[in-house]
Amino acid sequence: MTYDDLEEQYARLLRDYREGKGEAPLYGAQQLGKQLLARNVSPEELADLHGRALERLGPVPEFVRESFQILTEIMIEYGNAYRSIHSWRSRHQQLESEIAVASAMQQALLPQRLPSCPGVDVGLVSVPAKQMSGDYYDFVCHDSHRFSLAIADITGKGIPAAMCMSMLKYAIDGLGEMELGPAGILRHLNNVVERNLDPSMFVTMVYGRYDADVHRFCYATAGHEPGFLYRRAEDRFYDLEGRGAALGIAPGSTYEEREVELEPGDCLILLTDGVTERKVGRAYFQREELVSYLQGEVGVPAQEMANRLYHRLLLLSQFELPDDYTMIVLRRT
Amino acid sequence: MTYDDLEEQYARLLRDYREGKGEAPLYGAQQLGKQLLARNVSPEELADLHGRALERLGPVPEFVRESFQILTEIMIEYGNAYRSIHSWRSRHQQLESEIAVASAMQQALLPQRLPSCPGVDVGLVSVPAKQMSGDYYDFVCHDSHRFSLAIADITGKGIPAAMCMSMLKYAIDGLGEMELGPAGILRHLNNVVERNLDPSMFVTMVYGRYDADVHRFCYATAGHEPGFLYRRAEDRFYDLEGRGAALGIAPGSTYEEREVELEPGDCLILLTDGVTERKVGRAYFQREELVSYLQGEVGVPAQEMANRLYHRLLLLSQFELPDDYTMIVLRRT
Amino acid sequence: MTEPFSEQVNIATEADIVTARQIGRNMARQLGFGTIMQSRIATTISELARNIYLYAGSGTIFIEQVERDSRIGLRITAADTGPGIADMRKAMEDGYSTSGGLGAGLPGVKRMMDEFFLESVPGKGTRVIVVKWRNEAGGGDPD
Amino acid sequence: MTEPFSEQVNIATEADIVTARQIGRNMARQLGFGTIMQSRIATTISELARNIYLYAGSGTIFIEQVERDSRIGLRITAADTGPGIADMRKAMEDGYSTSGGLGAGLPGVKRMMDEFFLESVPGKGTRVIVVKWRNEAGGGDPD
Ligand SMILES: [Mn+2]
């Protein structure tokens, strides 16, 4: 379409509107607006186009014609704002493509498979708020009946948290050979984080071992959002108790180990605060409300339960995910 | 200023222009445009403002008046583009502030002091091309006479390279206790990098130990840009020999150790390819040209030599640094 | 002030989009919205109705007067039983729509309105609810 | 077509800015630029002259016809001996100017023109040279 065609199309809309065709030409105007934007017609060119199209309708008084010169001058400033969109967008896209690569690297650090041990069913949903996650989780299978898991939240989100996450992964990997229990591992990680991270940053974590022979979960907690224990017999949720300073707060922190045993149908739900941290309208979501959501989804396979909760909570906050979201569900079958 | 004042100011510009005041009201219009933008007046509001101001000048024909309704509809689409600027801008600035934090974290991973051993003088310049560096270096002092050093370059620059660098740091830290020589360390790091990094990424590195009792440097090389050995007695530069695959290329790569002994006045220069990789006008800088620059700066303290070379090379490429730049100078005094 | 009122328009053709815009614009005028806001409301209805027309084939636009805390506003509900939006977070990002991200689209609609609610189930349909309050700070014409 | 021509305006007052704009607009018209491009050229001169007026106190705007490879264009040179720009990379970033980054500013000028050169030495002064070619693809009015 040439500029002349646009001018004629514009004049036709003006004529139709003048002839009382009402809303239809106004709708046409909106569609024309989209076309003009898609063709990169600048605001000042639009002001000019308007003036020219008007001339096709009839004699335009001189003072009206002159007024478009003033409008054009003003519109040039708007045009400069408009042209800057492309520059903002391309700068942003440059960074985003770097982040996409970094985010793929980060994904590669996470376990690609969930543990599969007899009698326990594992589900996981972990979604970053932005492209890069500051939540961390890990599963390590020791043998066919025992696995370890970690769930952690690094202060903040985005790139800095992601950098920190990759450190954490290596620190944990380095521990591989040593024979430490959950409390010992947290003690060791606390020293690593304390030594290497900015004092303003810290990490909350639950580290635990599951033994599917006896269905016992032995864990330690470092300042982390408490998980939930679902007792099938009572159809009730309990907080998963645990205390201990977050990693990186103070050197030499120690951690206590706790144990729970799962009966058939019992569930363990571990999560990061991104699960609970959401605004619903103008109010903040409460932990008690979460329990009622959990209650509604209990009894299905672990992965199904994790998926359903994610979708229900996302809808609740209208698809805004202000923080990284991670939930691990262990369910004794 | 109220909307009414704006309308009056606008009408005055229209009147002045109509009365033949020419360029002055047009200049005024541009300034008004800036004011309107600063006040977040949207394009559709501007179209409306224009129509109202025009009414103040005299009787506006009905078809002209009606035409502003069409203009407003079109302008709403422009208004939506305009409103998206703020969203692009804030997303971009958000990322930039994250990068600033991540870059500070990265700095904290680098050694804060150079080794000081009797009889050997150490200099270092390391400057990232962007905010985050993909070059890595480390110094570890073992005792008063012995230290280790690493210099490495991760494929690419920016955020992904920086993430990889933080892994490398932890992988090396984790080795701390083990008693491996330079070749053993590279062999171990190769496996770590190979296992954890995307196949398209790799790392080149020189790892070495300096023993200031005997002034012997024992090192191994993984696909890294060769360093230089300056022999004072001959006043000549030699390439620092070394072979071995870059880290992350193939599992199980092995590395060979080599040794050089420094006589008084001899220098070792280790570097990344960012030192040589520069365009001078339309030609690329050659390694032989670098030797002549090195030759010109030999004989001063190690740090002074590193500084001078950095500034001379930066001037040569008109202050453009296309790649991360790292140079380590060891000089036997 | 008239009694609280509401109207529903079935969307199946482009002419229905025009009808819905017209009704919305008139209701906005009757509620005392300024001319620019009338046009923004018509644009919003247009975007929601076009989404129905283009992606779901058919659906409804429901426009009603609302009151809350002594404020008066207009609520627009667009509903269809179409294929739904697969990635809702993406649909709310600038630059997602085919026009290269300039112009209205859902993020543009959200910025023009005071309240915005989107719900979509793949295979089941989509519902968008927006509210524009009269005299809300920044909501009317500039003054 | 007239002979190649040029004019210089000393900038010390706001009235000088208007004069420079007027001369630039006239020259652009004589060279056959369309009305919108005439206005963009006037805006460019305005921005460069205002930077001189606001930050250097005084300086000059030099406007001349240029030819290269059988193309005809207008070159504007703004020069002052003011304090200079401390951080040139920042000055070329959108959002640096006081107006909150919307409107012209140096990045806006760069986008409106075909060629742009900035040179500034702190304590010595600043020189900006821009060129707009006639009939350059996308350079004239839309067609
Ligand atoms: Mn976090």
Ligand SMILES: [Mn+2]
């Ligand atoms: Mn969190």
Ligand SMILES: [Mn+2]
């Ligand atoms: Mn590199």
Ligand SMILES: [Mn+2]
């Ligand atoms: Mn390099």
